[in-house]
Amino acid sequence: MLRIENLTVEVADKTVIRNLTLEVPKGEVHVLFGPNGSGKSTLIKTILGFSNYKVVKGKIYFKDRDITDMPINERIKLGIGVVFQNPPALRGVKLKDLLNNVLGQAKDDLGKFTKLLNLNHEFLERDLNVDFSGGEVKRSEILQLLVQRPDFALIDEPDSGVDVENLERIGKALSEYLTGGTGIIITHTGHILRYLNATKGHVMINGTIACSGNPLKILTQILHEGYGWCEKCLLIGKGEFH
Amino acid sequence: MNTSQGENVPTLNLKEFIRGVKKWTPCPLTKLPDDVAKRSLQVGIRPDEGDRSGTYFQMDDVPVFHGIKKGFEGKVEVGSMRQALQRHEWLKDYFWQLIDKSADEFTELAGRDWDDGYFVRILEGQKLTLPLQACLFVATDRFNQNVHNVIVAEPGSDAQIITGCTIHPSVSRGLHIGVTEIYVKRGARLTFTMIHNWAPEFDTRPRTAILVEEGATFVSNYICLSPVRSLQMFPAAHCVGEGARARFNSILYVKDGSYVDVGAKIVLDGKGSRGEIVSRVIATDSAQAYLRGLIVGRSEDSKGHIECRGLLLSNKASIHAIPRLDAEIRGVELTHEAAIGKIAKEQIEYLMARGLSEEEAEALLVRGFMDVSMFGLPAALNEEIRRIVESVSRAH
Numbered sequence: 286m287l288r289i290e291n292l293t294v295e296v297a298d299k300t301v302i303r304n305l306t307l308e309v310p311k312g313e314v315h316v317l318f319g320p321n322g323s324g325k326s327t328l329i330k331t332i333l334g335f336s337n338y339k340v341v342k343g344k345i346y347f348k349d350r351d352i353t354d355m356p357i358n359e360r361i362k363l364g365i366g367v368v369f370q371n372p373p374a375l376r377g378v379k380l381k382d383l384l385n386n387v388l389g390q391a392k393d394d395l396g397k398f399t400k401l402l403n404l405n406h407e408f409l410e411r412d413l414n415v416d417f418s419g420g421e422v423k424r425s426e427i428l429q430l431l432v433q434r435p436d437f438a439l440i441d442e443p444d445s446g447v448d449v450e451n452l453e454r455i456g457k458a459l460s461e462y463l464t465g466g467t468g469i470i471i472t473h474t475g476h477i478l479r480y481l482n483a484t485k486g487h488v489m490i491n492g493t494i495a496c497s498g499n500p501l502k503i504l505t506q507i508l509h510e511g512y513g514w515c516e517k518c519l520l521i522g523k524g525e526f527h
Numbered sequence: 528m529n530t531s532q533g534e535n536v537p538t539l540n541l542k543e544f545i546r547g548v549k550k551w552t553p554c555p556l557t558k559l560p561d562d563v564a565k566r567s568l569q570v571g572i573r574p575d576e577g578d579r580s581g582t583y584f585q586m587d588d589v590p591v592f593h594g595i596k597k598g599f600e601g602k603v604e605v606g607s608m609r610q611a612l613q614r615h616e617w618l619k620d621y622f623w624q625l626i627d628k629s630a631d632e633f634t635e636l637a638g639r640d641w642d643d644g645y646f647v648r649i650l651e652g653q654k655l656t657l658p659l660q661a662c663l664f665v666a667t668d669r670f671n672q673n674v675h676n677v678i679v680a681e682p683g684s685d686a687q688i689i690t691g692c693t694i695h696p697s698v699s700r701g702l703h704i705g706v707t708e709i710y711v712k713r714g715a716r717l718t719f720t721m722i723h724n725w726a727p728e729f730d731t732r733p734r735t736a737i738l739v740e741e742g743a744t745f746v747s748n749y750i751c752l753s754p755v756r757s758l759q760m761f762p763a764a765h766c767v768g769e770g771a772r773a774r775f776n777s778i779l780y781v782k783d784g785s786y787v788d789v790g791a792k793i794v795l796d797g798k799g800s801r802g803e804i805v806s807r808v809i810a811t812d813s814a815q816a817y818l819r820g821l822i823v824g825r826s827e828d829s830k831g832h833i834e835c836r837g838l839l840l841s842n843k844a845s846i847h848a849i850p851r852l853d854a855e856i857r858g859v860e861l862t863h864e865a866a867i868g869k870i871a872k873e874q875i876e877y878l879m880a881r882g883l884s885e886e887e888a889e890a891l892l893v894r895g896f897m898d899v900s901m902f903g904l905p906a907a908l909n910e911e912i913r914r915i916v917e918s919v920s921r922a923h
């Protein structure tokens with residue numbers, strides 16, 4: 286469904302993604318691991334087409350269409366959705382206003398989703414991401430994703446800075462949505478993986494994929510040994526982790 | 528008090544304008560021509576008098592209607608200023624008292640060629656649950672309208688006034704001068720909302736001064752979202768009593784070749800008095816906007832804050848924020864913050880990542896920028912102003 290070929294991306298005149306190739310077929314959920322600053326969020330914003338992220342080489346295909354130069358909103362219309370790690374604060378724009386713009390047919394489901402994520406009516410009246418707590422940012426982002434119902438979800442750290450109860454809510458919401466669904470999910474702790482069946486894991490080091498394999502095994506390895514072994518992997522050549 | 532200021536304001540050739548126009552005859556509001564009713568509605572004036580406690584309506588130089596709704600009689604006085612001066616001997620102590628007739632050429636003009644205006648007096652201790660409304664309408668092209676209004680909020684009273692100033696669709700040029708003297712007495716509370724809707728070749732020079740006594744609160748909301756050739760004002764509030772409060776909120780959408788210089792001045796002369804000046808301005812096309820704020824702290828424990836946010840939507844437009852704080856005694860606390868810029872690309876792209884087009888994203892952000900809930904107004908007024916801002920900003 287999503288195919289990235291030999292992608293090199295520059296941000297502020299600095300190469301952040303290097304010759305990256307990745308394919309996520311329909312029905313698969315892939316997990317992206319990697320140290321801070323390795324380029325995970327950059328990859329997501331590049332897939333979306335954000336203007337600061339310049340594709341200097343390579344192609345991005347979605348549903349067999351070359352979307353490398355497509356405007357952001359057209360990619361969304363094709364079926365891509367996103368949960369941002371650090372969304373900007375929009376003063377004066379209420380979460381409700383945005384949901385109304387995004388909603389379409391899913392209007393009836395809004396109540397169900399807000400309940401699932403334990404967000405009340407007053408929360409929908411608040412300015413988007415203005416003074417939201419860390420957990421509120423995540424739940425608001427996931428609410429927007431659920432309401433949008435995309436065919437392909439890009440989910441950046443849904444489990445960072447979230448307490449136990451909210452993790453469970455987020456986990457259940459994403460699990461319901463992603464079961465049988467397709468997407469990429471980024472996590473450092475892997476907490477979210479308790480709630481979903483991920484197909485494949487990748488470790489991103491310095492802008493490229495150092496190795497791929499069983500997501501839970503990769504996670505265990507990272508939690509025990511850190512990313513040191515990945516860097517070695519990268520030196521030897523592209524690794525397949527078993 | 529100096530209510531003029533504004534150093535780069537274009538000078539006007541007063542000979543461009545005319546006086547002595549056809550006189551309108553007084554009539555009930557429902558008898559006003561449809562296009563007049565429609566225009567006045569856009570500046571918050573309800574021709575059906577719905578949700579209002581009283582009304583004053585002036586066409587060019589004639590007060591055509593004034594009245595108080597049932598249930599509000601004996602609580603408030605609303606009518607022609609000229610008549611009120613004849614009725615109340617004491618009113619001369621409120622007329623040309625806060626503003627010097629010789630302050631500038633416009634106050635001089637208003638003193639010389641005076642076209643009436645409204646007198647509003649909320650009686651002691653009376654709390655009006657619905658707003659009063661006053662409309663100053665220019666119906667004749669090139670007319671120079673000079674109104675002079677006085678508002679007296681007697682001790683312990685509480686009221687909201689909506690003043691709408693606008694023109695007939697056939698008017699393209701003209702000059703509106705509005706002198707307004709406002710007295711908010713001990714413990715009274717007055718919310719004064721002024722909505723302007725002019726034309727690209729129209730000029731206006733409001734001159735407003737407010738006296739705020741002990742424990743009293745004055746809130747001004749100024750809204751101008753349509754083009755004007757030039758608009759310059761610098762209303763001044765003098766907080767004289769202990770705990771007196773004044774706040775000026777403004778929302779400006781400055782477009783085409785408009786020249787807009789809107790300031791506000793607050794003098795904190797009472798112990799523990801408070802002043803706030805909050806503005807939101809959007810400038811587009813080749814418009815120029817000046818936002819002046821001046822707070823003078825003269826009394827112990829007084830506090831003041833100026834906040835100005837500007838959004839530039841065009842490379843040819845300009846916004847100048849000029850905040851000034853004068854602390855004249857120890858123990859005052861004055862602050863300001865100003866931020867001017869264009870819409871952040873990051874914010875537009877965030878919304879596009881939810882499927883909005885670039886134009887839709889920009890419109891949503893612009894509307895959000897003009898969100899009036901930060902003014903902390905009564906709920907109904909907040910909703911009403913929000914609707915006006917929405918309808919006008921959508922039309923652009």
Ligand SMILES: Nc1ncnc2c1ncn2[C@@H]1O[C@H](COP(=O)(O)OP(=O)(O)OP(=O)(O)O)[C@@H](O)[C@H]1O
Nearest residue numbers: 296297301319320321322323324325326327328337
């Ligand atoms: N808009 C930008 N302007 C300048 N530098 C950027 C920008 N976006 C990303 N970068 C830089 O690109 C590099 C990769 O950042 P990215 O956010 O993709 O990392 P990440 O893998 O998501 O890290 P984390 O785990 O901390 O979220 C970093 O050095 C970052 O500072």
Ligand SMILES: [Mg+2]
Nearest residue numbers: 325326327370
């Ligand atoms: Mg990141």
